[in-house]
Amino acid sequence: MKQNSKSAAKDDLARLIARVGSSRDIEAFERIFRAYAPQVRAFMLQRVRDPQLSEELMQETMVTVWRKAAQFDPSRGTPSAWIFTIARNLRIDNYRRSRRPDFDPNDPAFVPEPEPAADHALETRDEETRLHAAMTGLPSEQRDLLKLAFFEDVSHSEIADRLGLPLGTVKSRIRLAFSKLRAALGDRP
Amino acid sequence: MTIRHHVSDELLLDYATGALSEGWRIAVATHLALCPQGRRRLSLMEMAGGVLVREHPPEPLRSNDDEAWISIKKRLGVSEMQPAVLQADDLAVRGGAVVLPEPLRSYVGGDLESVKWRPLGRGAYHMPIELEDESTKVRLLRIPAGKPVPEHGHRGRELTLVLSGSFHDGEALFARGDLEEADETLQHQPVATEGEDCICLAVTDAPLKFRSWLLRAIQPILGI
Numbered sequence: 001m002k003q004n005s006k007s008a009a010k011d012d013l014a015r016l017i018a019r020v021g022s023s024r025d026i027e028a029f030e031r032i033f034r035a036y037a038p039q040v041r042a043f044m045l046q047r048v049r050d051p052q053l054s055e056e057l058m059q060e061t062m063v064t065v066w067r068k069a070a071q072f073d074p075s076r077g078t079p080s081a082w083i084f085t086i087a088r089n090l091r092i093d094n095y096r097r098s099r100r101p102d103f104d105p106n107d108p109a110f111v112p113e114p115e116p117a118a119d120h121a122l123e124t125r126d127e128e129t130r131l132h133a134a135m136t137g138l139p140s141e142q143r144d145l146l147k148l149a150f151f152e153d154v155s156h157s158e159i160a161d162r163l164g165l166p167l168g169t170v171k172s173r174i175r176l177a178f179s180k181l182r183a184a185l186g187d188r189p
Numbered sequence: 190m191t192i193r194h195h196v197s198d199e200l201l202l203d204y205a206t207g208a209l210s211e212g213w214r215i216a217v218a219t220h221l222a223l224c225p226q227g228r229r230r231l232s233l234m235e236m237a238g239g240v241l242v243r244e245h246p247p248e249p250l251r252s253n254d255d256e257a258w259i260s261i262k263k264r265l266g267v268s269e270m271q272p273a274v275l276q277a278d279d280l281a282v283r284g285g286a287v288v289l290p291e292p293l294r295s296y297v298g299g300d301l302e303s304v305k306w307r308p309l310g311r312g313a314y315h316m317p318i319e320l321e322d323e324s325t326k327v328r329l330l331r332i333p334a335g336k337p338v339p340e341h342g343h344r345g346r347e348l349t350l351v352l353s354g355s356f357h358d359g360e361a362l363f364a365r366g367d368l369e370e371a372d373e374t375l376q377h378q379p380v381a382t383e384g385e386d387c388i389c390l391a392v393t394d395a396p397l398k399f400r401s402w403l404l405r406a407i408q409p410i411l412g413i
Contacts, residue, residue, distance in 0.1 A: 026265070033258060038249030043242060059257060063264050077232045081239030085205075088238065092207035098322035100207065101215050101292035103222035109290035111366070113225045131233075132240050147245070150238040155208035156199040171199045178198045182233060 013079040014072075021070035029069075033062055036080075040087050047091055047153070057094060061087045071105070078128045092153055127185055134184030142177040145170065192224045194367035200348075201227065205234035212325025215293055215318075216348040216368065216392045222290035223366035288353055293390060296320075297329065301353070301388070304329060312336060330389045332356065332381040345395035347371040349379070354387035356380055 013035065019028040040061050044054035064086050072082050093100055104110060135143065148159050160170040196204075196217055203209040204217045221227045287294070288301045296318050297304060306314035312333035320327060332338055334354070348370055355364040356379040363369055363379070371377065381387035 026262075029265075030258065033261065034254065037254055037257060039242075042249050055253075055257065059261050059264075062261050066265055076229075077236050078239060080243055081232070081236040084239045084242050085235045089207055096210075098211040098320065101211065101218050101296070103218045103228075104291040107222065107287075107291040107294075109222065109287040109294070111223050111225060113228075128236060128240060131236055132244070135237060135240055135244075146237060147241055149202055149206045149208070150241050151245075153206055153208055155203045155206075158208070171197070174202055175198045178202075178230070178234070178237075181237060182230070185233065 014074040017065070017069050017072045017079055017082075018074070020066060021072060029066055032065065032079075036065075036083055037062065040083070043084065043087055044091055046151070048094065053094070057087070057090055060090050064090070081128070088150075088153070130184055131181060134181050137184075138177055138180060142173050145173050146177060192220075192226065192366045194361070194363055194369060195224065195230075196220055196227050196368050197370055198230070200370065201230055202234055205231055205238060210324055211320050211322040212327045212392045212394075213346075213348060215296060215327060216350050216390055219290050219293040219352075219390060220350050220366060220368045222292075288388070293352075296327075306331060313338070325392050325394050327390070327392050330387075330391050332379075332387045332389070334381055334385050334387070335383040337378050337380040343371055343373055343375060343393070343395065345373070345393065348390075348392045350390040352388045352390060354385040355382040356387045356389070357382065 013032065016025075016028040016032050019025040020032065037058060041054055041058040044057040044061075045051060048054055048057065061083070065083060068086070072079070089100060105112075135146075138146075145159060145163075148154060148162070149156070154162070156170050156174060157167060159165075160167045163170070200209070200213070200217060204214065204221075209217060221231065289297055294300060297316070304316050306316055309315050309330075313336070314331040316329045318327040318329070329352075330338070332354075338356075348368060349363070350369075351363045351365055351367050353365060355362055357363075358369065358377050358379045362382075369379075
């Protein structure tokens with residue numbers, strides 16, 4: 001079996017998060033911390049500019065990783081997608097005062113995934129690699145738009161304003177980009 | 190339950206990046222609670238966000254990791270672990286009688302029985318939901334079975350999420366979990382399906398434009 005070191009490292013991280021989730025493994029958590037703290041701290045600093053605040057937000061991210069580790073589901077996404085989603089949400093919460101409501105998987109009204117997640121587990125191993133390749137293949141106008149959305153935390157209508165594009169153009173670029181990415185990952189609708 | 194009308198990619202992207210403000214976010218999050226397909230699309234977007242961050246990594250800041258680790262370790266003891274996601278079987282045991290999913294239920298203050306309906310006239314009722322963020326108006330609507338919502342257009346965006354019963358808008362049928370996105374270009378007249386009142390969550394960012402002069406006249410009083 002051929003496997004590059006990058007995806008092996010990713011599997012390793014998923015396993016570390018699982019160990020934190022199941023048995024509060026502090027050594028596993030320290031390895032996650034060592035791997036991600038510098039990146040997350042820098043990610044915070046890109047937007048908030050204040051080193052002290054970036055440090056606090058990084059620590060908050062890591063404590064959230066510890067707290068929510070049992071909720072991480074490797075069949076639904078990669079460790080870095082999960083960690084940076086937590087980081088991005090905390091960064092936004094910091095400058096927006098209102099609440100950021102989210103669905104709750106433990107809610108009795110929550111409709112769970114119909115198929116067992118285990119079916120996905122093996123093939124999702126290199127999903128991030130495939131997604132990365134598919135994103136490289138996107139036209140630059142679509143890639144640039146995704147970068148603006150994820151790096152500047154702006155809505156699609158703000159992106160239209162910034163780029164001086166009609167809203168319809170921005171919408172169709174977003175739809176085209178994600179239909180390609182979904183196709184690249186196979187059966188994801 | 191199969192969702193027929195899904196959240197659009199552009200709205201879901203705003204959700205994924207966190208750019209969506211509170212009012213819209215309640216509607217999209219509640220739709221996602223009912224829609225596994227939408228959550229799979231969301232997780233792909235989150236993965237794409239992760240890929241972009243790793244492709245364009247900011248200069249890692251490694252300076253004070255040891256100090257940070259000491260201060261984090263102190264906080265781990267006091268912060269509670271959150272439980273793992275429940276499996277489908279566990280949920281089935283608990284029954285599916287809850288009509289309002291989270292996060293909506295917390296905003297309402299309970300399930301349907303705690304809704305304090307206020308009459309809108311013609312048998313329709315609403316309950317406005319108060320938010321800190323005032324850029325949108327959020328309300329539950331109850332449209333009597335077989336009756337139309339007064340025909341209206343929009344100055345901005347409107348999201349309607351069906352929670353109970355169903356409505357027709359032209360040819361399209363919207364039932365529990367379905368999300369309708371409307372904007373300035375749409376003049377429409379949703380009609381509740383016969384047999385059951387239709388309960389929806391409606392989010393708008395500008396007052397609706399009613400065709401009827403009478404409704405326009407009393408609109409400020411109703412606050413819709």
